[in-house]
Amino acid sequence: MNVETPTQVDVSVIGGGPTGISACLELSKRRDLSIALFESESEIGGIPRRCRLFFGMRDLKRIYTGPAYVKKLERLILKTSVTIYTNTTVLEIIAPKDSSHRIRIKVSSPHGFFIFESLFVLLATGCFESSQGSRLIPGTRPAGVYTTGSLQDWANLRGKRPGKRAVIVGSEYIALSSVLTLIKAGISIGGLVEESEYLSSNELLARAISKYFRFPIYKKTSPIALKGYDRVEAIQLAAKEPRRSFDVACDTVILTGKFRPDSAIIDSTTIQQDPVTLAPLVGRDFMTSQPRIFAAGNILGKAKMHDVCALEGRRAARHIITRIKAFGT
Numbered sequence: 001m002n003v004e005t006p007t008q009v010d011v012s013v014i015g016g017g018p019t020g021i022s023a024c025l026e027l028s029k030r031r032d033l034s035i036a037l038f039e040s041e042s043e044i045g046g047i048p049r050r051c052r053l054f055f056g057m058r059d060l061k062r063i064y065t066g067p068a069y070v071k072k073l074e075r076l077i078l079k080t081s082v083t084i085y086t087n088t089t090v091l092e093i094i095a096p097k098d099s100s101h102r103i104r105i106k107v108s109s110p111h112g113f114f115i116f117e118s119l120f121v122l123l124a125t126g127c128f129e130s131s132q133g134s135r136l137i138p139g140t141r142p143a144g145v146y147t148t149g150s151l152q153d154w155a156n157l158r159g160k161r162p163g164k165r166a167v168i169v170g171s172e173y174i175a176l177s178s179v180l181t182l183i184k185a186g187i188s189i190g191g192l193v194e195e196s197e198y199l200s201s202n203e204l205l206a207r208a209i210s211k212y213f214r215f216p217i218y219k220k221t222s223p224i225a226l227k228g229y230d231r232v233e234a235i236q237l238a239a240k241e242p243r244r245s246f247d248v249a250c251d252t253v254i255l256t257g258k259f260r261p262d263s264a265i266i267d268s269t270t271i272q273q274d275p276v277t278l279a280p281l282v283g284r285d286f287m288t289s290q291p292r293i294f295a296a297g298n299i300l301g302k303a304k305m306h307d308v309c310a311l312e313g314r315r316a317a318r319h320i321i322t323r324i325k326a327f328g329t
């Protein structure tokens with residue numbers, strides 16, 4: 001990278017999770033392409049770096065733990081000519097004025113700010129869970145409130161025990177994965193709370209897990225307040241049937257689900273976004289409303305399984321390769 005002169009590449013992939021890495025692996029089959037992969041964190045891998053079980057089934061045809069799955073993808077990408085920029089965050093994408101110009105990408109790295117100029121861009125920045133504020137849960141904002149992502153960071157990556165007794169809000173598969181993370185970290189579970197009358201994951205599986213680890217599932221129940229000042233002391237819940245409000249004592253609350261695409265980098269562009277989720281809108285070829293800028297994986301709005309995202313990354317890459325041929329490169 002050079003501060004003065006923009007670095008020229010054929011394809012820039014933003015986000016080094018399963019989607020971005022798999023896209024790079026597919027793109028690198030065209031050996032003549034220069035490909036840059038940008039990742040904000042110190043290592044590539046995305047969410048699976050923090051997770052434990054059942055990775056790789058549909059894309060690598062084997063079952064790995066999250067970290068082993070990432071190692072496998074890393075080994076594959078290191079055999080290619082893809083240039084990986086870790087600790088490098090893409091701050092801005094500037095679309096070209098006309099089709100003959102390149103897309104400009106501003107990045108921040110420990111070495112400073114740099115500009116890349118790219119013919120094609122794939123956005124693969126994933127999604128994140130909503131926080132206490134955006135879920136409109138009132139309370140004094142005490143310590144001890146985590147999303148699944150931050151819980152996985154503390155417990156699985158850093159080996160810490162972030163609390164003693166937790167209540168989980170939400171019932172998707174990711175909530176069930178939180179149960180395992182909490183138990184492994186030595187944290188007991190005070191309950192799992194779901195607003196609707198149906199769980200968002202497999203009911204039988206959730207029931208079996210709750211029975212095995214001995215915690216109640218509260219359906220048709222909403223969190224209405226977090227209690228405690230310095231640290232969470234309880235969560236106040238409101239049940240619809242029978243109508244009642246009650247407290248569950250806990251020092252930790254895990255907010256799961258209510259995913260939002262990590263799409264802030266397109267806010268300053270003219271790329272069309274879903275009015276509700278703010279995810280970039282794409283066609284069947286994963287191209288956004290801005291020619292030559294594509295998007296795939298969880299940035300498209302939902303938290304899908306990692307292998308579904310990986311396969312989507314590969315498909316998006318194949319569409320990019322088709323366009324590159326039409327572009328005359």
Ligand SMILES: Cc1cc2nc3c(=O)[nH]c(=O)nc-3n(C[C@H](O)[C@H](O)[C@H](O)COP(=O)(O)OP(=O)(O)OC[C@H]3O[C@@H](n4cnc5c(N)ncnc54)[C@H](O)[C@@H]3O)c2cc1C
Pocket residue numbers: 014015016017018019020038039040041045046047048051052053054055088089090091124125126127128129148149174177262265296297298299303304305306309
């Ligand atoms: C909170 C959470 C927990 C999950 N837990 C599980 C689980 O336990 N088991 C399971 O099977 N599946 C789990 N999943 C599902 C699965 O892991 C994800 O669906 C999958 O990782 C999505 O892949 P992705 O590449 O689209 O996004 P991610 O894996 O999120 O990767 C996106 C990457 O982009 C990087 N990035 C973001 N913005 C920028 C930027 N501006 N510049 C550079 N880099 C950037 C991020 O640092 C990240 O590494 C979970 C998903 C979420 C959101």
